[in-house]
Amino acid sequence: MSTPRTASATDATLHQRRRPLTPAELDAIPWLNLLAPADRERAVDDLRIAEAEPGEYMCRMGRPVTYWFGVIDGLLKMSSDNAEGQTMTFTGVPPGGWFGEGTALKRETYRYNIQALRKSLVAGLHVDTFHWLLDHSIAFNRFVMNQLNERLGQFIAAREIDRMTNPDIRVARSLASLFNPVLYPGVGEVLRITQQELAYLAGLSRQRVNEALNALEAQAVIRVEYGGLRVLDLQALRSKVFTRPLT
16 A cells, blocks of 8 residues: 655744644634633643645654644544554544644654645644643643543554454444544544545555445445545444444
8 A cells, every 4th residue: 555655845844834823723722722721821822833735744753752733624644664664554633633642741752653644734732831731730631631541542443453354344443533522523523534545544445445435335324425424323333343244
């Protein structure tokens, strides 16, 4: 499975393109309004946003953490490469998703890559401000704890998906992971995603993903709409076994 071409822009260029957030962009951050006024003011002063091009990296394996990131709009891919050059995709990150809190907590180097699958608006909170909020805000601590708890379950599921041989169930479970209301509150019931983007996340061909989506739609589990997918039965997507064969 090929991956999107790497954009010519460098990480430094992405950093240089950063700007303050607009009020509408700030409203899209799920944890911001949980903060006390003084804590919120400090976070808003520090938050920055930039538009990532398709294929551009926000995080690379081996590089030190500098920001805690969140997706305001677009779609990112979290993956890692092993010594043999094989890529394992952990998950996609749709709107509303904030990621890297474990790395930010430990101030260590990234153990994964984060890459834009399409043009994406990505916000960042500097790691020093992230730690300041942990030291001063109970509400922020609770949000981060919930993130870590959900993330653990997500990565356990990702390992399980990676071992699955049934492509239809693999697509279903990969899609279900993008509809986590705790990790990705900005998605709602409709996810803007193309078949090719889902293919990158599931590690399958676009043609095979198309077949799986047709089978899921025939069972009234999802509905394919213009520019995206609507989930009709999230529990069925999350299940290992469907009531009827998908193929």
